[in-house]
Amino acid sequence: xxxxxxxxxxxxxxxxxxxxxxxxxxxxxxxxxxxxxxxxxxxxxxxxxxxxxxxxxxxxxxxxxxxxxxxxxxxxxxxxxxxxxxxxxxxxxxxxxxxxxxxxxxxxxxxxxxxxxxxxxxxxxxxxxxxxxxxxxxxxxxxxxxxxxxxxxxxxxxxxxxxxxxxxxxxxxxxxxxxxxxxxxxxxxxxxxxxxxxxxxxxxxxxxxxxxxxxxxxxxxxxxxxxxxxxxxxxxxxxxxxxxxxxxxxxxxxxxxxxxxxxx
Numbered sequence: 001x002x003x004x005x006x007x008x009x010x011x012x013x014x015x016x017x018x019x020x021x022x023x024x025x026x027x028x029x030x031x032x033x034x035x036x037x038x039x040x041x042x043x044x045x046x047x048x049x050x051x052x053x054x055x056x057x058x059x060x061x062x063x064x065x066x067x068x069x070x071x072x073x074x075x076x077x078x079x080x081x082x083x084x085x086x087x088x089x090x091x092x093x094x095x096x097x098x099x100x101x102x103x104x105x106x107x108x109x110x111x112x113x114x115x116x117x118x119x120x121x122x123x124x125x126x127x128x129x130x131x132x133x134x135x136x137x138x139x140x141x142x143x144x145x146x147x148x149x150x151x152x153x154x155x156x157x158x159x160x161x162x163x164x165x166x167x168x169x170x171x172x173x174x175x176x177x178x179x180x181x182x183x184x185x186x187x188x189x190x191x192x193x194x195x196x197x198x199x200x201x202x203x204x205x206x207x208x209x210x211x212x213x214x215x216x217x218x219x220x221x222x223x224x225x226x227x228x229x230x231x232x233x234x235x236x237x238x239x240x241x242x243x244x245x246x247x248x249x250x251x252x253x254x255x256x257x258x259x260x261x262x263x264x
Contacts, residue, residue, distance in 0.1 A: 054090035057138040058111075058130035061085055069146070075182050075228035076147045083114040086130035086138075098128040120181045122146050146228075148181040154224035154232035161209070168213040175206045177224035177232060190221035214238065 063083045071077035086093045093111035100106075100117065101124050117124060124145040129138040154177045162170035175187050187206040189197040199206040212218070217238070224232040 054088075054132065054134035055136065056088075056090065057136040058086045058088040058093050058132045060087075060096060060128060060130045060138060060141060062126075062128065062141070062143070071148065071182075072229035073182070073227050074146055076145060077149055077228050077230060079149075080117040080145055080147065081114055082117060082126060083112070084108065084128055084130075085112045087111065088130070088132040088136075091133035091136075094131050094133045096128060096130045098126065101125050117145060117147065120148055120150060122181065146182070148179075148226065148228040148230065150179075150181065151230045152177050152179040152184060152224040152226045152232035154187075154222060154234045156220075156222045156234045156236055158220070158236050163211055168211045170209060170211050173208045173210075173220065173222070173236070175208075175222050175224065175234070176204050177206060178204045179224075179226035179230075179232075182227035182230075185225045185227045187225070188223045190223070192219055193221070 061084075063085075065081040065083070066076065066078065069076050082098075084096050084098065086096050088111075095110070096108040096113060098106050098108070098115065100115075101121065106115065111130070117126070124147065125142060126145065127140050127142050129140045131137050154175065156173055156175045158171060158173050160169045161172045173189060175189075177184055177187055184201070184203040186198055186200045187203070188195050189199075189208040191210070191212075196210065197208040199208065206224075215238075219238075220236040222234045222236075224234075226232075
């Protein structure tokens with residue numbers, strides 16, 4: 001009886017050693033355990049560390065900073081920080097993938113991370129998804145951003161188109177304003193810090209005409225607004241000694257130049 005017991009014990013030990021050598025543990029964190037010995041021919045499904053089968057992909061959420069567009073009409077006028085947070089209750093999150101506007105795929109190791117969107121763009125596509133330690137892949141999430149960080153281009157030209165020395169001169173202001181991203185919304189014309197006229201529309205040309213008697217000092221401001229709320233500026237400065245003003249008057253009414261020569 002003793003001999004039989006000893007033989008059984010030896011056989012059991014040898015069997016356990018063979019079994020252990022035959023088991024390929026792929027991962028201690030939740031991947032498949034394959035028992036590939038010919039006697040068993042058995043494959044165990046993917047398991048989480050707690051022993052549960054993990055077939056559910058992670059869940060990823062995103063936040064933005066600024067949380068809402070800091071410009072007008074849905075436009076950001078600053079860089080945007082995107083933060084991704086993924087959760088997986090079984091095997092855990094291995095990594096997060098993201099793509100900016102269809103370019104290369106970036107990887108964040110672990111369950112959270114951030115990246116910054118810089119530069120102008122309309123309908124910038126952001127895609128992201130997570131992968132857990134069991135190999136489950138999350139369905140892609142998508143959202144879009146509009147970013148405009150450049151002020152409009154604004155240039156003003158002024159000429160005298162009519163009037164006289166008794167009733168005042170007709171000043172015509174022609175402003176060219178453009179914006180390559182969000183587009184133009186309006187142009188405001190100011191005289192000595194007071195808004196005088198607002199012209200709406202996509203441009204690029206905006207005009208304003210006003211009759212004034214030249215004062216000792218006149219400043220005209222032009223503010224060009226794009227659809228994101230950014231402002232481009234230009235100005236025209238006149239004084240009674242301004243060569244530009246005198247040239248405009250003399251060009252329009254040459255007889256005045258002759259009269260000025262005579263009385264000097």
